[in-house]
Amino acid sequence: MTRVPRGFGQNVFLNCPFDRDYKPLFEAAVFTIQIAGFKPRCALEASNASQARIEKIIDIISGCRFGIHDISRTELGPTKLPRFNMPFELGLDLGCSRWGVKHLAEKRLLILDRSLRRFHRSISDLAGQDIVHHANNPRRLVRQIRDWLSTEASRSSIPGGTYIYERYCLFRKSLPRLSREMKLSHRQLTFADYSAVIGIWLEESES
Amino acid sequence: MNAGTQHVVPHGDQWAVKGEGSRRLTVFPTKREAIDAARQIAAEKGTNLLVHGKMGQTFYRSDVLSSVDEETIRQAVRKTLDVIAEKKATADQHEEIPVAVSNGKGRPIPSPSPAAGRPEAVRK
Numbered sequence: 001m002t003r004v005p006r007g008f009g010q011n012v013f014l015n016c017p018f019d020r021d022y023k024p025l026f027e028a029a030v031f032t033i034q035i036a037g038f039k040p041r042c043a044l045e046a047s048n049a050s051q052a053r054i055e056k057i058i059d060i061i062s063g064c065r066f067g068i069h070d071i072s073r074t075e076l077g078p079t080k081l082p083r084f085n086m087p088f089e090l091g092l093d094l095g096c097s098r099w100g101v102k103h104l105a106e107k108r109l110l111i112l113d114r115s116l117r118r119f120h121r122s123i124s125d126l127a128g129q130d131i132v133h134h135a136n137n138p139r140r141l142v143r144q145i146r147d148w149l150s151t152e153a154s155r156s157s158i159p160g161g162t163y164i165y166e167r168y169c170l171f172r173k174s175l176p177r178l179s180r181e182m183k184l185s186h187r188q189l190t191f192a193d194y195s196a197v198i199g200i201w202l203e204e205s206e207s
Numbered sequence: 208m209n210a211g212t213q214h215v216v217p218h219g220d221q222w223a224v225k226g227e228g229s230r231r232l233t234v235f236p237t238k239r240e241a242i243d244a245a246r247q248i249a250a251e252k253g254t255n256l257l258v259h260g261k262m263g264q265t266f267y268r269s270d271v272l273s274s275v276d277e278e279t280i281r282q283a284v285r286k287t288l289d290v291i292a293e294k295k296a297t298a299d300q301h302e303e304i305p306v307a308v309s310n311g312k313g314r315p316i317p318s319p320s321p322a323a324g325r326p327e328a329v330r331k
Contacts, residue, residue: 010267033267034266034267035266036267038267039269157262157264157265159262159264174288177290179283182275182279184275190273190274195269196269196273197284199267200280200281200284201284202258203242203266204281205284206260206261
């Protein structure tokens with residue numbers, strides 16, 4: 001019998017670009033997931049260096065009950081090829097929930113795009129799936145993620161989207177000073193550092 | 208939740224530390240004091256710490272290995288929050304709306320200027 005991975009019900013797989021342009025959305029998403037009481041997981045996690053990236057992704061996906069997939073950045077990259085990673089990992093997550101062992105059937109996925117109906121032209125297989133759009137706006141993204149987690153996880157204790165965004169803005173404002181205190185650059189925090197700082201900031205600041 | 212986990216929970220206008228499964232609450236005037244007490248107990252007993260929000264909700268507490276130790280992060284956060292609180296307190300004082308008071312003859316007494324009574328900046 002396959003054991004349910006530790007923290008499965010609390011883990012959220014975040015599938016999105018990690019480039020500089022997307023960073024404001026990524027950082028807002030991580031903050032929202034944590035303030036809601038969930039653990040954000042993504043390919044930026046440190047792991048066994050000998051593990052192939054695809055194996056790391058599969059491990060993370062199968063360890064997360066929730067998956068947030070942003071397919072808003074699939075345009076041609078510097079190599080003149082589309083950015084396949086996000087739709088590919090969305091496919092892995094969909095397959096996992098459909099064909100995986102029992103607890104994986106509880107998986108819940110949120111698909112994000114930057115505008116409504118844009119995906120219809122390129123991924124028609126997703127017709128009928130609920131897709132929400134964030135218009136590249138962190139405030140909107142925060143609300144979308146918050147509302148989805150509150151519904152899918154049936155948690156009534158998650159603060160409202162406006163409150164979360166205000167807390168995020170305060171956190172962002174304090175991050176440069178905070179990073180200087182730790183002798184780090186706020187622009188170069190690793191995912192692990194960023195997540196750790198958010199956790200302790202939330203503990204200390206809600207008083 | 209793990210047995211022995213120390214919870215920091217809201218308690219009216221104050222904060223309290225409560226061990227998992229225990230009815231006993233130890234109350235502190237500030238959240239910071241409650242967190243410090245809970246951390247000490249958790250360290251002594253080898254258990255976990257879970258800090259709740261004002262609505263009793265829990266946040267995710269990172270267990271991913273960071274390049275900075277928890278104590279350093281916590282002290283940096285506290286220093287930063289203290290600076291923010293100090294700036295806010297100073298800004299709030301400057302925003303006080305002066306209230307005109309009648310001089311008994313039906314005419315309002317001019318209110319003091321906002322600059323009057325401004326506390327000296329604390330040099331550190």
